[in-house]
Amino acid sequence: MANNDETVIPLSSSDYYYDSYAHPSIHYEMLLDAPRTKTYRSYILSNPEIFKDATVLDVGSGTCILSMFCVMAGAKKVIAVDNSRICDLARNLVKDNGMSDKIEICQCKVEDLKLEENSVDIIISEWMGYFLLYENMLKSVIYARDRFLKQGGYVFPNRCVLYAFGFESEGRDRECGMWDDFEGLNFKRLGKMYSEEPEIDFVEVEKICTSCETIKRFDLMTLKMDQVSSFTARMKLSFSRASVLKAIGTYFEVGFTIGPKPIGFSTAPFVAQTHWKQTNFYLQKEGGIEGVKDDEVEVCWDVGVCEGNERDFEVNIECRWKESGAYSYKYVIN
Numbered sequence: 001m002a003n004n005d006e007t008v009i010p011l012s013s014s015d016y017y018y019d020s021y022a023h024p025s026i027h028y029e030m031l032l033d034a035p036r037t038k039t040y041r042s043y044i045l046s047n048p049e050i051f052k053d054a055t056v057l058d059v060g061s062g063t064c065i066l067s068m069f070c071v072m073a074g075a076k077k078v079i080a081v082d083n084s085r086i087c088d089l090a091r092n093l094v095k096d097n098g099m100s101d102k103i104e105i106c107q108c109k110v111e112d113l114k115l116e117e118n119s120v121d122i123i124i125s126e127w128m129g130y131f132l133l134y135e136n137m138l139k140s141v142i143y144a145r146d147r148f149l150k151q152g153g154y155v156f157p158n159r160c161v162l163y164a165f166g167f168e169s170e171g172r173d174r175e176c177g178m179w180d181d182f183e184g185l186n187f188k189r190l191g192k193m194y195s196e197e198p199e200i201d202f203v204e205v206e207k208i209c210t211s212c213e214t215i216k217r218f219d220l221m222t223l224k225m226d227q228v229s230s231f232t233a234r235m236k237l238s239f240s241r242a243s244v245l246k247a248i249g250t251y252f253e254v255g256f257t258i259g260p261k262p263i264g265f266s267t268a269p270f271v272a273q274t275h276w277k278q279t280n281f282y283l284q285k286e287g288g289i290e291g292v293k294d295d296e297v298e299v300c301w302d303v304g305v306c307e308g309n310e311r312d313f314e315v316n317i318e319c320r321w322k323e324s325g326a327y328s329y330k331y332v333i334n
């Protein structure tokens with residue numbers, strides 16, 4: 001965009017982020033993700049005693065689907081906040097469903113929302129990204145909780161757990177190497193960037209060769225702001241059979257555990273697929289990690305937001321096995 005003196009005002013990464021949510025296609029994908037959308041719907045509509053007459057804040061409301069479920073469950077008022085231009089469409093969708101008197105849409109960041117402090121009974125949000133934390137929207141939900149939620153109110157979903165497992169795989173390690181000499185040219189830099197990117201894809205269940213273990217649990221009612229954007233965790237993956245571990249896959253579970261009808265969904269490889277797929281970290285180690293049944297690999301996770309773009313995450317994975325096996329690599333989710 002050019003202003004009067006012809007200087008160009010560059011778009012920030014934040015502008016690009018909210019622009020990406022202005023397109024209907026991204027919302028199609030989310031709405032049609034049945035485990036995701038049906039779990040929210042089922043929880044809200046099966047627990048009317050929680051939602052009836054409540055004032056709800058929908059953080060990152062998008063098409064207002066969650067706001068509308070809350071009205072269906074008897075909410076008195078919903079404040080729907082989203083900083084994307086999707087709000088224009090949402091306003092019409094809300095009108096088409098006769099809910100304009102109950103849902104107030106505010107197009108702004110929740111951090112800039114003008115709303116009385118401690119005034120909402122419930123905060124609902126679908127903030128989860130790849131590797132659970134990518135996009136760092138959890139920070140905005142915790143901000144909203146600390147500012148706007150009444151004493152004794154609820155945040156939904158109220159629990160999330162991030163898991164890891166090891167798997168065998170062919171291919172990606174070779175793909176990284178091929179850039180060393182690409183059509184007679186040195187494209188190593190591209191290969192390095194590729195090796196640092198986790199893959200977002202479905203893992204075939206037969207390829208899983210270790211136990212699945214918890215990386216970290218998140219209780220959204222008690223989580224502190226300084227625990228949102230960085231953490232370290234240690235775990236042991238145990239080989240379930242003799243195999244060569246080539247990559248560490250991750251998935252998460254989301255829980256709505258308050259009230260008479262708790263429910264949840266998972267993004268694991270062994271349940272119905274979701275648009276989050278799995279987030280997979282390929283080991284940049286020739287030959288992978290060989291093991292026999294019950295051998296253990298100790299994995300240390302060091303996770304934090306990237307400097308310069310707080311929506312992206314750096315994930316350092318350190319593995320130790322047998323007496324002297326050691327591996328460490330830094331990945332970037334962007």
Ligand SMILES: C[S@@+](CC[C@H](N)C(=O)[O-])C[C@H]1O[C@@H](n2cnc3c(N)ncnc32)[C@H](O)[C@@H]1O
Nearest residue numbers: 021060061062081082083084108109110126140
């Ligand atoms: C994953 S989408 C969920 C949309 C909708 N709630 C649903 O379930 O279909 C997240 C939305 O949150 C919005 N968002 C992210 N961070 C935000 C913030 N700090 N303030 C306001 N909106 C935000 C994005 O623009 C996006 O539309």
